Amino acid sequence: MNKMINSLALILLLAGTNAYAAAPIEVLNDYAATARKENSAFKEFSAQRGEALYHAERIHSKGTKASCSGCHTGNPKNPGQTRAHKQIEPMAPSTNPQRLTDPAKVEKWFSRNCQDVLERTCTAQEKGDFIAYLLSIK
Amino acid sequence: MTRKLLQLAVLIGSVTATGWLLADNHKHGESKSLPPVSNAKWKTECSSCHTLYHPGLLPERSWRKMMSGLDQHFGENASLDPVTQKEIMEFLVANSADHATNRRSAKISQSIPAQSTPLRISETPWFVQKHDKVSTDVWKRPKIGSPANCTACHEGAEQGNFSESRIKIPR
Numbered sequence: 001m002n003k004m005i006n007s008l009a010l011i012l013l014l015a016g017t018n019a020y021a022a023a024p025i026e027v028l029n030d031y032a033a034t035a036r037k038e039n040s041a042f043k044e045f046s047a048q049r050g051e052a053l054y055h056a057e058r059i060h061s062k063g064t065k066a067s068c069s070g071c072h073t074g075n076p077k078n079p080g081q082t083r084a085h086k087q088i089e090p091m092a093p094s095t096n097p098q099r100l101t102d103p104a105k106v107e108k109w110f111s112r113n114c115q116d117v118l119e120r121t122c123t124a125q126e127k128g129d130f131i132a133y134l135l136s137i138k
Numbered sequence: 139m140t141r142k143l144l145q146l147a148v149l150i151g152s153v154t155a156t157g158w159l160l161a162d163n164h165k166h167g168e169s170k171s172l173p174p175v176s177n178a179k180w181k182t183e184c185s186s187c188h189t190l191y192h193p194g195l196l197p198e199r200s201w202r203k204m205m206s207g208l209d210q211h212f213g214e215n216a217s218l219d220p221v222t223q224k225e226i227m228e229f230l231v232a233n234s235a236d237h238a239t240n241r242r243s244a245k246i247s248q249s250i251p252a253q254s255t256p257l258r259i260s261e262t263p264w265f266v267q268k269h270d271k272v273s274t275d276v277w278k279r280p281k282i283g284s285p286a287n288c289t290a291c292h293e294g295a296e297q298g299n300f301s302e303s304r305i306k307i308p309r
Binding site: 082083084086115116 | 186187188189212213214215216217282283284286287290
């Protein structure tokens with residue numbers, strides 16, 4: 001009986017820490033549903049547009065250069081670096097299987113990083129394109 | 139033979155005694171290591187961009203100010219949902235330098251003038267004094283980058299261990 005309670009507690013604990021682990025493709029499908037709501041003419045995501053977004057460099061209103069690749073590097077298979085000099089694990093799920101499996105985490109970082117780089121929020125179309133690009137990397 | 143046994147007994151005795159002394163030190167706040175603390179949300183949310191800074195490194199007023207301005211956190215947007223933000227702030231405050239009972243936290247706390255609320259550990263008078271032998275070009279080495287990167291030189295930083303035996307300055 002005690003054992004049962006123990007394993008039950010363990011299961012609950014595990015479930016609690018990983019509230020909702022999803023496959024990247026499910027995360028992508030969620031963004032497709034949102035994209036359809038945002039724009040009735042939505043067709044599909046494009047890895048090519050995502051690649052362009054990943055590499056695009058713009059001048060921030062602070063006068064500094066800003067891009068996704070600035071922290072995540074020019075190659076999503078490589079580790080990047082934060083402004084506080086901590087290593088960022090690679091973005092491509094083919095090299096880092098943890099990526100794009102936690103919808104809340106993905107959404108949190110899109111919110112922060114789109115604001116940080118583009119000084120606005122990203123559309124669901126842009127988020128899906130970005131994910132499609134990361135998934136296209138073998 | 140008996141002498142060997144005796145030596146062994148003395149050795150065991152002294153090792154256990156040291157263990158007691160150390161444990162005792164810790165209990166009474168004499169230890170130099172910061173006490174172990176943990177909070178899952180703090181760990182996840184405050185370690186993705188940099189070293190996970192021990193709450194005992196800044197006073198309560200500093201954590202309160204920092205946690206109420208996360209959308210503009212050292213030029214970055216580190217904002218959190220209100221529930222997570224509140225939980226982390228309460229955790230930081232409860233273990234802050236002016237609430238902790240260890241000697242190191244007390245020294246940090248005493249080094250900060252009452253009218254100032256530093257947001258950087260690396261700008262407290264205590265930190266500056268402890269690092270006065272580290273020169274400016276060392277801070278700027280590619281593997282270090284800035285004084286905020288504690289883990290670059292103190293491998294035990296995230297566990298609150300800054301002992302000299304565990305300092306390694308990257309080239």
